[in-house]
Amino acid sequence: MIAVESNLCQTMNRYLVKNIFLFLCQIAIICAPFTVTAQEDEYDEYVPQPSVYWHVSMDEQGNTTSNLTVRTAKDGSDLAGARQELVTALQEALQCTFDDDRAEPDKNGVQINSECKVPVRKDGLVNSVVIDPAPIRKLLAAHGQFKFDLSITLPKLGFSSVGRDGRAFSHGAQTTHSLTFEPEEQNTDKLPLEFGYRKSYVVALCATSLCLLIAPIVLILIIRRRSLILAGKDAAAAWFGYWRVHRWVAEGVWVVWIIAISVFSVETFIGYLTGSNQPILNALVLFLPPGIVSFLCQYLARPLWLHVRGVAWDRREMLVKGFWEHAAAILPMVFLIIGIGSLVQNAGTAMLWFAGAGIAKLVGAWMHGKISQATPRPLHSGELREKILEMARRAGVKIQQVYLLPAKRLQMGNAFAMQGGRVMITDYLLERLTQQETDCVMAHEIGHVKMRHTVLLSWVGMLLLFALFNVLLWGAFMIAPSLLSLLWADDFERLLVVQEWLNEYLHFPLAFLLALLSRYYLSRRFERSADEFATLVTGAPEAMITALVKLSKMNLMPITWGSWDERLSTHPATLRRAKAIAERHQIPAERLRILLDMPATRGEEDGYAVPDEAASTDLVYSTEFKLQKTLAIMLLLMLTVSMTPVVWVRFVSTGGFSAAALWAGFVLVPLVYLAVANYASLLGYGKMKRGMREKTARAGFNMDDARSYFVGLSPEEHPRAYENHTVWDIGFLNITSDALVYSGDRVGFRIPREQVTSITQGLSFPSWFDITETYVRWTEEGRERILHFHSLDGHAMTAIAKRSKSLLLDLMSWKDGRLSGRTATAAENALGRPLLPDVQGSHPRHALTLKGFLTSVAFVALLIFGLAGLFSLESSLTWYGFGMGAWTLLVANMPSMRYKEMPAAGAKVPVKRSRELTSDRVEVSCPTCAFSRSVPRRNLPAKPVRATCPKCGDSFSFDRHVEMPAEPA
Secondary structure: OHHHHHHHHHHHHHHHHHHHHHHHHHHHHHHOOOOOOOOHHHOOOOOOOOEEEEEEEEOOOOEEEEEEEEEOOOOOHHHHOOHHHHHHHHHHHHOOOOOEEEEOOEOOEEEEEEEEEOOOEEEOOEEEEEEOOHHHHHHHHOOOOOEEEEEEEEEOOOEEEOOOOOEEEEEOOEEEEEEEEOOOOOOOOOEEEEEEOOHHHHHHHHHHHHHHHHHHHHHHHHHHHHHHHHHOOOHHHHHHHHHHHHHHHHHHHHHHHHHHHHHOOHHHHHHHHHOOOOHHHHHHHHHHHHHHHHHHHHHOOHHHHHHHHOOOOOHHHHHHHHHHHHHHHHHHHHHHHHHHHHOOOOHHHHHHHHHHHHHHHHHHHHHHHHHOOOOOEEOOOOHHHHHHHHHHHHHOOOOOEEEEEOOOOOOOOOEEEEOOOEEEEEHHHHOOOOHHHHHHHHHHHHHHHHOOHHHHOOHHHHHHHHHHHHHHHHHHHHHHHHHHHHHOOOOHHHHHHHHHHHHHHHHHHHHHHHHHHHHHHHHHHHHHHHHHHHHHHHOOHHHHHHHHHHHHHHOOOOOOOOHHHHHOOOOOOHHHHHHHHHHHOOOOHHHHHHHHOOOOOOOOOOOOOOOHHHHOOOOOOOHHHHHHHHHHHHHHHHHHHHHHHHHHHHHHHHHOOOHHHHHHHHHHHHHHHHHHHHHHOOOOHHHHHHHHHHHHHHOOOOOOOOOEEEEEEEOOOOOOEEOOEOOOEEEEEEEEOOEEEEEEOOOEEEEEHHHEEEEEEEOOOOOOOOOOEEEEEEEEOOEEEEEEEEEOOOOOHHHHHHHHHHHHHHHHHHHOOOOOOEOOOHHHHOOOOOOOOOOOOEOHHHHOOHHHHHHHHHHHHHHHHHHHHHOOOOHHHHHHHHHHHHHHHHHHHHHHHOOOOOOOOOOOOOOOOEEEOOOOEEEEEOOOOOOEEEEEHHHOOOOOEEEEOOOOOOEEEEOOOOOOOOOOO
């Protein structure tokens, strides 16, 4: 037996070596350059054999293209006169009349190309067509014996047959059947062609779809029941067990569904049923069923939220929240796929779908935050904000904004890094970590921003990974048949069939699955590198470990996971992360065990307090209102910038105006934009004013007097932006006989007349509308304070400008004693001095970034080219419209681009000019926008100079010998 096995192995090895040698020889012959010289006297002239080749290509509706090629052994002149007879025979064979036929004779025969629509008989989902080659063979029999080759190309559907044995092969969306009739074959029966879908295909498709959609729901119900039973014993194990299966099901149903619709060629089936390509229906079939399953699985988790997490969602809240959460994730992808599918048919419509994807993403995210009461709130002041910005500066990272996410109701403790240099932490986490632990968590998120992990893990990064694996799989499937036929099999054609099946049915799903797994792997690597970054920035590895442990415990997650649980997760297990930190910083094993047993709580005095501006829930001028207003104004102005150029270009082109009228659009469109912005900028302020009037009336303030002004308040020396708005607070400013009384949404205060030092006009936020800004300075405990107001009472910006000027004149008259105020109420007299937080808004130029401007231009371009397609505009006119839209966006941003500010006269602001970092480097900071840069000391000038900030463009005096100016008096 051993000898037999040895001989068999030797035979197989010789066979393998022989095949490899032959393969290498073939490659060498193909690649080696050689020249073959033919000598005419050694070879006889080639004489073609009599043959007929007939190719018929047909689609689902019966639209047919016929190509008949006849070759004779003679010069072909005998067939030249039979052209019309051949055309007639072809029409009889196809049972149709040609719409067009073209004959191309040559010296050896004739070629006839024709088009027609053959009669198609439909029987349910099966199309039947009859082709009769007999008339053609009968006509050609008079000219000799011909070998007759027939190839029939049919749509690649559920099945296709031609009524005769032959060779069939698929290529793309078609299947070609090759038939051969020998010259001696006398009888030629009619060929019944059938193609379409059998009932068995429909039954299999429906049954598979139902199983794939019902099985996840059944599995979730089983796991939910087990988790509810386990919840009384171990809440963390119950929640993690359910969460793990839920995540696998929610993501797995997408992968399995994509594979299923690829295997069943559902897109082709839909096109066959409807008679044309249907991008909308294809996208709905791709996304809607798994989206519904994911939505139902999330809704079925409601008992676990209630009994395990203690979160009481009623059924309506759970349904609405889940709907908008899935809408925000799925609708943009649906619109994107519809746009891609519409590119060939109608590029203009595709552009509108692409623009709709962006709109759906914004609206869906806003609605989800509104329903779940989890809209991120930016922090403009507070110890937490200052600490995060200070850590970011030390790490060389520019943080644009810090957000606090209200998540107490969700009981979610987490922190996030977002694109655009933004970080966010939940209030639920902030209340449970010490200051040092919070610093470690936020330094971790700063590390993600610094190393650009948010960009690499975004949907753009996912698409790049998907494209990469698409290319790799395509290459692998292309060379696989050659390698497999060489090593294991001789049937190369069968391997080609396998290759086609893999390319058609598994290429897309496998690329998606590999991209998803790669994203998980990269995310885990990024988490470990961010952990290391946080420990280096804070110098507190133990606090980082305890923060990770508390995060796991407060979210009911175990600190150690199974191998596959971790591989299919975006984060490594907490225990693995803690051990890596302990090993890197040489923390003993005994100390690590103590840190892992830390409770998920802290003392009241140990952590950061939730800032008041984020904790308030009864605000009229709330973050939700600002976000809604910003979204509405942005969409309205983008539509204005897009539609106005298209309408103007259409009007000029149809009206027969000269080219000068087109150039007039570069003036008209910005004017229309400003006219719309004049009114759109104050959308919702009337309702907000009524809400503030009711709120202040309940507090006992009199707002009906002529000396009561509805204003916006900004507590900084210069104009700043707060959540994309020009004022920090809104309220009523009342002029009383002896004081200025402000009753606002966030703060209320009283400034006696004798403390007011000056009332002047100052810089206003850059805009095309000249809004007068009133700056009020007063002294308090020997220090001068400043804030500024402008009116918000009006329905248009032009009206606001007039009332703001009147407000300035009235306040100046009151300060000079020329205007007497009314008598203050008891509630107004009870107000104290201004207790304003150290608010820091965004510089006006920070709102204008190159990325933001280019994004706006791209969005406007999509809308303009889409609308131009609907209006059937010429390409040159469309580019005129795009130029008008881009020019209008540039004009709209000109005030911010040209804005410069200098310290107000008499103001004493502590400005950190420079700070020594090391012995050879100095940090130079701009006093206007706080932009800083580390510069080698040897590069600094020896004398005082005027420096220009590369961020805001302002100039300031710099002296390397002045490290810190004196504090304000």
